[in-house]
Amino acid sequence: MSFDERLVDAEVDSDEQAVEAALRPKQLGEFIGQPKVREQLDLVLRAARARGGTADHVLLSGAPGLGKTTLSMIIAAEMGAPIRITSGPAIQHAGDLAAILSSLQEGEVLFLDEIHRMSRPAEEMLYMAMEDFRVDVIVGKGPGATAIPLELPPFTLVGATTRAGLLPPPLRDRFGFTAHMEFYEPKELEQVVHRSAQLLEVRTDPEGAVEIAGRSRGTPRIANRLLRRVRDYAQVKADGVITREVAAAALEVYEVDGRGLDRLDRAVLGSLLKLFGGGPVGLSTLAVAVGEERETVEEVAEPFLVREGLLARTPRGRVATPAAWAHMGLTPPQQSSRSASGGPGQQGLFGA
Numbered sequence: 275m276s277f278d279e280r281l282v283d284a285e286v287d288s289d290e291q292a293v294e295a296a297l298r299p300k301q302l303g304e305f306i307g308q309p310k311v312r313e314q315l316d317l318v319l320r321a322a323r324a325r326g327g328t329a330d331h332v333l334l335s336g337a338p339g340l341g342k343t344t345l346s347m348i349i350a351a352e353m354g355a356p357i358r359i360t361s362g363p364a365i366q367h368a369g370d371l372a373a374i375l376s377s378l379q380e381g382e383v384l385f386l387d388e389i390h391r392m393s394r395p396a397e398e399m400l401y402m403a404m405e406d407f408r409v410d411v412i413v414g415k416g417p418g419a420t421a422i423p424l425e426l427p428p429f430t431l432v433g434a435t436t437r438a439g440l441l442p443p444p445l446r447d448r449f450g451f452t453a454h455m456e457f458y459e460p461k462e463l464e465q466v467v468h469r470s471a472q473l474l475e476v477r478t479d480p481e482g483a484v485e486i487a488g489r490s491r492g493t494p495r496i497a498n499r500l501l502r503r504v505r506d507y508a509q510v511k512a513d514g515v516i517t518r519e520v521a522a523a524a525l526e527v528y529e530v531d532g533r534g535l536d537r538l539d540r541a542v543l544g545s546l547l548k549l550f551g552g553g554p555v556g557l558s559t560l561a562v563a564v565g566e567e568r569e570t571v572e573e574v575a576e577p578f579l580v581r582e583g584l585l586a587r588t589p590r591g592r593v594a595t596p597a598a599w600a601h602m603g604l605t606p607p608q609q610s611s612r613s614a615s616g617g618p619g620q621q622g623l624f625g626a
C-alpha cells in the first residue's frame with residue numbers, strides 16, 4: 275500500500291488542498307477544540323489589536339492535520355493582515371529568505387511550515403529578522419564581501435513544526451507565544467464532522483458523526499477525509515443521509531475499522547500476533563512479514579498503534595499489548611510461556 279492510498283494518513287495531497295481550503299474555519303470563534311490555545315491566542319491578538327501593533331511571533335507545534343495552517347490563517351484574518359505561506363524545505367539559502375522578508379508588507383503574517391527543516395544560514399538570518407526586524411544582506415564573496423543592513427517592516431512570524439524538540443533554543447526563544455496542539459477528543463471531532471457536513475451540504479445524523487469521529491485518530495483532517503468518503507457511499511448506496519449504519523458500512527468498504535486502524539495497521543498487528551506470538555520481534559523482521567518497507571511500518575503505522583496502547587517499542591523489539599489481542603479478536607498464548615514483558619523469548623531469532 276502506498277503512502278498516498280491511506281485514508282487515515284494525516285498528510286495532505288494536492289487534490290485535497292482545494293477541499294481543505296473550503297472547510298477551514300476562518301475566525302477563532304469557529305475553530306473547534308484546543309480551548310487553551312484558543313484562549314491564549316485570543317488574548318495575544320486582542321492585545322496587539324488594542325495597541326495598534328503587530329502580534330508577537332507565534333510557534334505552533336503538533337502532529338500533521340491538527341490545524342496549524344488553519345490557525346495561522348486565522349491569526350492573519352483576526353489581525354486584518356495579509357498572509358504569506360512558505361515552508362522550511364523551500365528556503366535552502368539565506369538569499370531565499372531575504373527575498374521573502376524584504377517584500378513583506380507592514381503587519382503581514384509570514385507562515386513558515388516545517389520550520390525545523392530550514393537551512394542553517396537561513397535560520398541565522400531569521401534570528402535577527404525576528405528580533406530587530408533587520409537582515410544583513412551579504413554582497414560579494416571572499417575578503418571583499420560586505421554586509422548591507424536592510425530594515426524590514428514589523429511582521430508576525432508564525433512557525434509550525436511537528437517536532438518542537440528539533441528547534442534550536444535560540445530560535446525557539448524568539449517566539450513570544452508558543453502553543454502545542456493536542457490530538458482532538460471524539461466530541462470535538464463530532465463537531466468538526468457536523469460543521470464540515472453542513473458546508474458540504476450533506477445530511478448527517480448525530481450517530482453518523484459519532485461513528486466517523488471515533489475512527490478519525492484524533493485528527494480533523496482525517497475526520498474531513500472520512501466524511502467525504504462516507505458521503506460518496508451515502509450518495510451511491512443509500513439515500514444520501516449519513517447514519518451510523520451508513521458510516522460503518524462505508525468505512526468497512528474503505529477498510530478503516532471501528533478504532534480507526536486501516537489495512538496497514540491491521541497487517542502489522544496481525545503479523546505481530548499471529549506469526550510472532552505477540553513479540554518481541556525486530557522491526558525489520560516485522561516489516562518483511564508485512565511486505566512493507568521498514569520506514570513505512572515505523573513512521574506510518576507505529577505511532578498511532580503506540581498512541582492507542584496496542585503496540586510497545588521495547589529494547590528487545592516490538593511487543594503487542596493485551597489490548598491488541600482483544601482488538602484483533604485473538605487469544606494470547608498461555609501466560610506461563612510468556613516472559614514478564616509479554617514475549618515468548620524469541621529475541622534470539624527475531625531481535626531488534
Ligand SMILES: Nc1ncnc2c1ncn2[C@@H]1O[C@H](COP(=O)(O)OP(=O)(O)OP(=O)(O)O)[C@@H](O)[C@H]1O
Nearest residue numbers: 294297298305306338339340341342343344494495
Ligand atoms: N479546530 C478545527 N476545527 C475545524 N476544522 C479544523 C480544525 N483544525 C483543522 N481543521 C481542518 O483540518 C484540515 C487540516 O488542517 P490544517 O491544514 O490546518 O492542519 P496542519 O496542522 O497545518 O497540518 P500540516 O502540518 O499537515 O500542514 C483543514 O481542512 C481544516 O479545515
